[in-house]
Structure formats: C-alpha cells, structure tokens
Amino acid sequence: MLIGQLHYETTPKYSFLQSLRNVEISKRIVELSLNSMHTIKGRIFKVSNEELANFFIEHMDSEDQLPTKDGMLSALIMPLRAIRDGTPIIGIDVSSIKIGVTDAGVIYAVRGTIVLKINNHYRYIRYGPLPFHITKENIHEIFGELSRDLSLRFNFFSYIDPQIQLCNIIEKWLRAYVSHLVKRSIILWDGSLTAGTPGNPTADLSRMLRIARENSNVVMGISKDTSLKFIRWGMTDLLNGYKPPYLFEIRSASFSHTSSLRLLGRIYVAKLAKGGCAFRLDIDKAIPRDEGIVAVEKLIGNETLYQGYPETLRLAHIYSTFTASDVIGIQRLLIKKYGLKLIAHNNMHRTLFGPYGARLED
C-alpha cells in the first residue's frame, strides 16, 4: 500500500505524529497540569467509592440524543462498495476520570489517544494521564488558558461537571491539531458533529471542520450508540433487513431542533460490515454528499472493521480509557510525589486500593 505515502511526499510517513509531539501546546497543557498540581502539596486526599464506581459504567453522550418528528423522516439507503486506495485513517478519543477530592478541590485525570492507520500499520500517540487539580480558585484560570491557547471560544460553565469540560477541551485540542496537521485523510471522532451545546460552541467546531477541509481531510463522527428514533423504533434496529455495507441517511428536516443545536454533519445510520453493528455516522456537512459517501467507502476499504466499528477509533478508545489499576497508579503518584495525605475510607473492605477494586470484586 503505497498510496498512503503519496500524501506525505515531503515528510516521513508518520510526520504528523512527530509534529504533534513537538507542538508547543502539548507542553502548555502539561505545564497547566503541573501548575495545578502544585496546589495540592501536603493536602488531605480522599477517594470516593461511588463516584469512581459510576465512572466505569460508560455513559452515552447526551448530545447524541436528538429528538425526531414522527412521520417526517425521509431516508435514503445507500449501498457502499469498498475503495482500497490507502487513504490514512485517524481516530481520536479522550477519556477522563475523577481521581479523588482534596480539601480544596477535585483531582481529575485526562488521557487522549490518536491512532493512525497507514500502509496497513497502526501507530498511536497517547497523551497523559495528565492530572489536574481543579479548585474554585484556579478553575477559570485553567479553562481560560486552555481556551486561549487553543484559540477556542470556550467558557467554563459552572453547572456542567468540570470533568466533562476538561475532557472536552483536551479532546478539542487533539481534534484541532489533527485537523491542522494531516492532509488527505479520514479523521474519525468519537461522537457526533453536533454543536451548540454548552461547552461546545458552533464556531469552534465549524473552524475545526473548515481547517480539516482545507487540508483535504474528511471528518466523520461515529457514535457507538444512538438514541435516534424513527416512529418509536430504534433506528439501528430498523435496518436489520438490509445487506451491509450501507448508509441510511437521516435528513436534517426530520429533527425537531432546539434553538441552540447546530448539526454540522450529515447524519447517517451506517452499517459498515456484515454481522457488525449499526452506528450513527456524521459526515462534515460542508463536504458534498457524494464525496462524503466516497470517504465512507474509502473508510471501509482501508480500515479494519471490528463488529462494523473502525479499528482506529476502537484502539483510540482502548488506549485512552482508564482502568482501575490506572487510577490506583495515579493515586500512588499523587501521594508519593505531592505528599497527599490519604484519608482511610470508612469502608474497611476497600481500604487496600481505595474504592475501585472493592467495587469490582465485592
């Protein structure tokens, strides 16, 4: 597969990973993380069973829950044929977790992964885990600086969990830089291309998509599950009779939009492999429909699909997700490096490794 190299004529084939490694912003994020951690030295540190327990049960993205108008759905089934042309596929995912609570604030950790498939090889670059100590005093500063550095119009919303916002902003950083650095690639985001929700301004998303387009990239958002309903039927269930791979387009007129929501993607239900699952697939709306469909055909031609789900995105998810031992390792680092004083939890069964293990075991 030499085609992948054609897109990177002047630089080594993995040059964008090299570029990403060297970008100033990554140093800036690390710096912010470290600065926030300097405020925890010698503090009391408490881990919470319940909050962490809940983390391991994956949540559905709320932004995927788009209401539809019954009877107004116009749909088009499009069969797909795989195009094997060596187009690089890039998947991005970010994960965050609450590590514990200090007497001044909360410690979160974030980890993001970019996986690139090119020339039949997978490579990844993983950032983190980066711990952030978020307090009332530094919360605006941290979010402000991150937004400023990323040139995002990001505002901190006190009514949204800082963990979600922190995760979002790091994810945006990764998405923005990938859009900027790669060319002629398919970029896969975990989630939809819906903007206009708090913490996800339309302008930011539009700008990222525009940069990606300028570099001849196609951005696709893939949601692992969707709650889109068609006449009270689950959309992914509705298409069981069709032979994959295919796309099933959901016209935007079908949605009962709230005033703030902006759908920057063309929305499809995609079943990309036989025996696989159907997913919601958003393709950048500014790209002509036909080009978008060809991009999906390139995706299925150049990517390994696991249960119909792109491997790059699956790997990005695996590499960024926190496991219980990750959490314990981070806690150990905090105690060792920053001298946090761990409060013994009242549940003695869970004293050994904090709450995490006991929850999984008991």
Add this chain to the structure above:
Amino acid sequence: MRLFKKTGNTMHILCFPDEEVEKGEYLIIKDERARKSMIVQVIDIEFANVPGVMEEILRSSGIEEFVEGEDNDPLDVASHILYIQDARLLICKVHGTIVNGELIPESSWLPSRTHSTIRKIPTESLVKLANIGGSLPIMIGKTRDSFPLAIDARQLDGRLSIITGKKGTGKSHLSKILALGLVDYGATVVILDLNGEYTNLGYSLDGSKNKYYDKIHVLSPGKTFKVTLYQTNLYVIMRTLVYALGLPGTSAREFRRIWKFLEKTGRLTLHDLGEAIQNWKCNQHVKDALYSRYSALVNSGFFTDNMAEATDFEKLLRKTERNGGGIIVIDLSDTSPSDRQIVVEYVLAKIQETLSQWKIRAVFLFAEEAHLYLKETYWDDIVTRMRHFGLFTTFITNQPNTIHENIYRQADNIFLLNFVNEHDLQIISRAARADAETVTSIVRDLPPHHCLLLGKVVKDFPMIVKIRSLDVKTMGQTRFFFTEKREGSNF
C-alpha cells in the same frame, strides 16, 4: 510491604515489585506502639488482586502485536501503574511474637495496619531468637540468605524423624549427613540400607579413607553378617518366627518347648533344631509349620552353627558405643525380600533386647523404605514402645503413603524434599508439626537438593535449606546406561 489482613493464623501482606521476598522466608511485623513484633513465614506468593488488571490484559491482548506507538507521559504515571500491577500478595503463617526481645508462641494480637513496619528477618537473627542449633550442631546446609544452618543433635535424640521426598531429591544424602553428624557426638547409628548406599561412608569422594572409616561397620547378611542360635535368645527368635515368618500361635508354643529343650540339653544349633522339629511329638500340621519356618531360617544363610563366622551383634553394638559411636550398616541390597524380614526382625529384636537390658544407652535407627521389610503391626511398636527403650528412628522414603498417618502425626522432625504429586503432598501435609498449607505450598516449589525442615530441629520454625555437600563416596546414585554427565546429578 504493608499489612493487608489476618485470618486465623494467616497473614496477608502486600509486597511491591522493588521488595524481594521468596517463599519460606520470615518477616517481622513490628508494631512500635504495641511494643510487639510478630514473626510470620511466607508460604505462598500471589499477584495482588489489583482491580482491573484482567480487563487491562484482555483489552490489550492482541493489540500490542500490531500497534506501535508511544506514550507522552510527562509525569511518568505509567511506572506507578506498572508498580501497582506487579504488586504481590504474600500469604504468611504466624509463628510467634517477640515481646521484650523474647520469642513467645502468641498469635492472638493484631499488629497495626498503618503503623507497623514489615521487613525480612535474617535467618541468623531468627536462629538466635528461637535458639535453633544448640550446643551439638549438625550442619545441614545454607538457607536462602546464605546462613549456614545447623540443627541440634539433641533434637534427634529421643525423637521420631521422617525424611521424605520424590526420587532423586537427596534423601539418602541428607540421612548420611544426619547419621555422620550423630556419630560426631558419639551416637550409635544402625542403618537398614536397602540399596547398599551407605556402605562407603568410610571413604572420601576420592576413594581414600575418611575420618569415619573406623567407625563404619558394614554387615552383609549371609556374608559378613551371620549369627548362631546361641547368640539368639528365645525372645529374638520368637519375634523373628512370629513377625517375619508368620508362625501361628499354637506352633509358636511348640517351638518354645523345643527351643527350651535344646537349650537345656546344650544343643542349640541349626542342625539339632531341625532334627528336634522332625522328631518332636506334636500335631503334624504344627510340625509342618515349624519345619517350613526352620527351612526359611536355614535357607536365609543368616544363621550358622560356625561360631567363627558368626557376628555377635550385641557385642558390636556395645563396642560401637564404647568406642565413641559409629554406624552399623546392615546392607540389605543382596538380600531377598523374605530374608530381609528375618534379618531386620533379628536386628530390631536384638537392639531392643540390648537396650532393655541397659547394655547400651540408645540407638539411632535409619530405616530406608521400611515398608519393604517391616510388618504392619511393627510400625506402632517402633514409634511408641521402642522409643522408650532408646531406639530413635528416622524413616526415609520416597513413597510417603507407605508411612502410616499416625507416624506422621507423631513425628517430631520431618525433613521434606521436593514433591509435586498432589496425592503425596496431601499425605505429608498430615504431619502434625506444621500446618498443611505451609507444607503443600512450600514443598511443591522446593528446588532440587533443598529441604524443608519441620519440627523440633528447627523449633517449629519451618526452614528451607540447601543441603550441603558431603565428602563421602556416593553409592546411592542411579546407575545410568548413557554415561555423559547429567545435570544436577552431583551435589
């Protein structure tokens, strides 16, 4: 290391990758506030049940082979995660408490989880604390921390010991160390040598005579070990006939009469005994029974009428003790199974007789694969009755199921070499001197030539020792057809 939990006399201790601990080692849990320290022994090492590890392994399995990449981990969290994932759980057994520098057998208290410090206790310190070794040390070998471990010969005195392990692990080698160690302190040792392994104890590896040469007496039944009926009193011959040759009660009573008659008339010879049985007026069945036993005695070649070729075993025992100890090796290697029983019965009866008459003080008996020559009824006798006369037995076997359970229960010392067979492990775990868990867990992983010492010789602190080499010509090795040097065949 951190204390995790205690259940009964089992302690669970968390141990991290930079802390090297092996099975069998002892740890001291020091609780400064309680002013006490607990001594525990590591009997098993497991991975700590770190949550999420299985998920992590399952997730990453298969990925690493086809995905290359790098981690931008500025805080080096990965090292902490790996540290946690490699944490181990030490399963330990409590062996006592140190209070004011004294070791007491207490395990009812609970050291603090938060304030206790845990560290390895060197064998040297433990040996001092528990007073292992004593004033009559027999050097056994080196412990894992290279401490030369000696046991006190006094702990074999008046005791019942067992040496067991699978084939080729060094049982005979260890019994030689013990036997020669006892001789060093003037003890009389009798070895029932099934395979002729002890016959060269008087020679060094290079074939020259060693310091024990004059103290080793090898007796080969039918060759260098023959006895006359004169030397054999009625008690001894009756035991031989009844236990070794299975003479029924009625016949035994007739034999007693014949024997007394011959004794009275001064004709206690093999020839006269045969004639007397044939001419004796009694039931024909009894006569037949007596004559068949007589024939067995004659055919064994062990009995003779020639005083010049006879060995006075009692005299040899007394001489050995008088000369400052020694080893009498009864070489049974060329003796048939039935004759073996006659010889062993004779030897044991003679020892018992000599001991009961206080002609000698004590005999240390080393019995290899005793099930091959001891009658069922005899085991309890050896363990219970004969030890009161001064016969202190060490059984040596590679088939632990051949030693009765009550022997294990009553054993004072057990020297365990490697076993992997679950059935064998189950049997040896019945030993009363240690808990079953300790035995099965440690013995399963013992390397070759390493021994787990249990019982009074180590003051009930089970210890693993690499058995030392011995400058004695070896006879116990298997003879091979292929003659190239075999790895691990020499100590």
